[in-house]
Amino acid sequence: xxxxxxxxxxxxxxxxxxxxxxxxxxxxxxxxxxxxxxxxxxxxxxxxxxxxxxxxxxxxxxxxxxxxxxxxxxxxxxxxxxxxxxxxxxxxxxxxxxxxxxxxxxxxxxxxxxxxxxxxxxxxxxxxxxxxxxxxxxxxxxxxxxxxxxxxxxxxxxxxxxxxxxxxxxxxxxxxxxxxxxxxxxxxxxxxxxxxxxxxxxxxxxxxxxxxxxxxxxxxxxxxxxxxxxxxxxxxxxxxxxxxxxxxxxxxxxx
Numbered sequence: 001x002x003x004x005x006x007x008x009x010x011x012x013x014x015x016x017x018x019x020x021x022x023x024x025x026x027x028x029x030x031x032x033x034x035x036x037x038x039x040x041x042x043x044x045x046x047x048x049x050x051x052x053x054x055x056x057x058x059x060x061x062x063x064x065x066x067x068x069x070x071x072x073x074x075x076x077x078x079x080x081x082x083x084x085x086x087x088x089x090x091x092x093x094x095x096x097x098x099x100x101x102x103x104x105x106x107x108x109x110x111x112x113x114x115x116x117x118x119x120x121x122x123x124x125x126x127x128x129x130x131x132x133x134x135x136x137x138x139x140x141x142x143x144x145x146x147x148x149x150x151x152x153x154x155x156x157x158x159x160x161x162x163x164x165x166x167x168x169x170x171x172x173x174x175x176x177x178x179x180x181x182x183x184x185x186x187x188x189x190x191x192x193x194x195x196x197x198x199x200x201x202x203x204x205x206x207x208x209x210x211x212x213x214x215x216x217x218x219x220x221x222x223x224x225x226x227x228x229x230x231x232x233x234x235x236x237x238x239x240x241x242x243x244x245x246x247x248x249x250x251x252x253x254x255x
Contacts, residue, residue, distance in 0.1 A: 026138045037154040045233070052168050
């Protein structure tokens, strides 16, 4: 019963990604653009879960929701933006997204999982460029903080996605370094956010929650045994939920 309730809450959260939204200012644009980075890694996590035949969290439904959200958010960002360099960056994201979208519509295949990780990582890097350009447009330190906080959402899904590939049996020596780098960046960024002036008491509570969930990943990464995928899935969602709320609170300070 408890698991069912958690699953229902999870589905409600992810269905909300697909809702129509309106960007009112550049700080909100940084927040929304930051979600795009997270979506690339969440799609990888879902892809691996579906490939393994693990239905916890309904990854098939979640993948469809996130794919729609990625495309909708991209179109909204393009419509909102007025900067030439940012427009060029978003156009590159759109060009890269088309073939990936077509591949994600096909059933996941273990032999294609490594290539899918690389393609989604390339899309992540391009989306990250767009976030940086929006943050630069704000001309404020707050834009950088919102960017860093939003990146934590992506890192929660990146760590989980790489772990799912490991459980699925996808062997690539590069994945271990990518996991280590993601964890180091998450930890370093968390310390930076906790010491930021914008991190009001309400945000500090969320950061501490994210830190507690992150400790689970640290234990997992040091262990040679494999954890239950559903636990990793849940912990990554716990971090994502906390950091998404925190990022929204950072962005709201600029309204």
